[in-house]
Amino acid sequence: MVIKKFLPVLSAFLIFAASLYGGYILLRGAEISMPSLFRPVSGARLLMSMDGFRFTQSENGRISWRMSSRSAELFENKEAQLKEIEIVFKSPDRKEAALLGETGILDTATGNASIQRGKREVRIVTNDGYLLTTNSLFWKAGERLVRTDDPFKLLGKQIYLEGSGLSADVDLRTITVDSNVKAVLQE
Numbered sequence: 001m002v003i004k005k006f007l008p009v010l011s012a013f014l015i016f017a018a019s020l021y022g023g024y025i026l027l028r029g030a031e032i033s034m035p036s037l038f039r040p041v042s043g044a045r046l047l048m049s050m051d052g053f054r055f056t057q058s059e060n061g062r063i064s065w066r067m068s069s070r071s072a073e074l075f076e077n078k079e080a081q082l083k084e085i086e087i088v089f090k091s092p093d094r095k096e097a098a099l100l101g102e103t104g105i106l107d108t109a110t111g112n113a114s115i116q117r118g119k120r121e122v123r124i125v126t127n128d129g130y131l132l133t134t135n136s137l138f139w140k141a142g143e144r145l146v147r148t149d150d151p152f153k154l155l156g157k158q159i160y161l162e163g164s165g166l167s168a169d170v171d172l173r174t175i176t177v178d179s180n181v182k183a184v185l186q187e
Contacts, residue, residue, distance in 0.1 A: 044075035053082065057111055057141060065089045065141070067106065067113070080106040085115055087139060089170045097126045097170055099137060099146065111141030122148075130156040134166070144170050149178075160184040 053072035057065050070084035087099040102118025115122050117135040124132040124146065134152035139145075147167045154161040154175075165178025 044077040044079060046073055047076055048074045050074070053080065055080075055106065055108065055111070062092070063090055064144070065111075069104075072106075074108070078107060078109040080108055082106055082113075085113075087113065087115075089144070091170070095127060095173075097124055097130075099124050099139065101137070111139075113139040113141075115139070130154065132166075132168075146170065151180075158186050160186075 049071070050073075051071050053067075053069045055067040056063055065087060067082075067085065067087045069082040069086070071082070073081045075081075082104045083102065085099075085101045085104045089097045089099070099115065099122070101115035101122040102120060104113055104115040106113040115137045121133040121135065122137050124130075124137070132152060132154045134148045135150040136148055138147045140147065145167060149165050151164045152162065152166050161175075161177070161181070161183045163177040163179060163181040167176045168174065
């Protein structure tokens with residue numbers, strides 16, 4: 001009597017095991033793709049999202065530049081995606097310049113940043129009366145250098161300058177223009 005009840009369970013188990021082993025034999029060399037719903041997102045993983053982000057670099061106890069943005073998303077690859085950015089550069093002779101932009105990316109390991117145009121141009125405003133506008137700027141923190149390959153305009157008390165491509169050293173106040181230079185000097 002016990003064998004009659006046990007026999008159907010045993011035969012069902014053997015059929016299940018044979019089916020499982022047969023499936024393994026058939027599919028062992030096949031490449032199976034996972035549905036996109038279950039795949040991990042490609043790219044760097046988001047670690048944190050925040051409102052009110054600040055980043056400061058100091059040299060010899062003096063703040064050389066500071067960055068603030070309305071919001072930031074920090075990723076595991078040390079990249080921060082920023083909205084409404086302001087970078088203020090401070091020189092030892094108390095001159096300041098503020099770089100303003102709507103969106104950008106900061107490498108938190110190096111301090112390098114790229115700022116992109118949104119509805120408004122990327123701007124640099126100095127406390128001695130200069131305004132630079134362009135579509136994008138790249139800030140290289142270690143060299144204290146700003147760079148753009150885009151067309152730009154620079155307006156100051158005694159000069160109007162425009163061209164394409166610009167590099168500027170924020171400490172020495174030197175500017176190099178790549179091409180299409182137009183300048184108007186005023187007294």
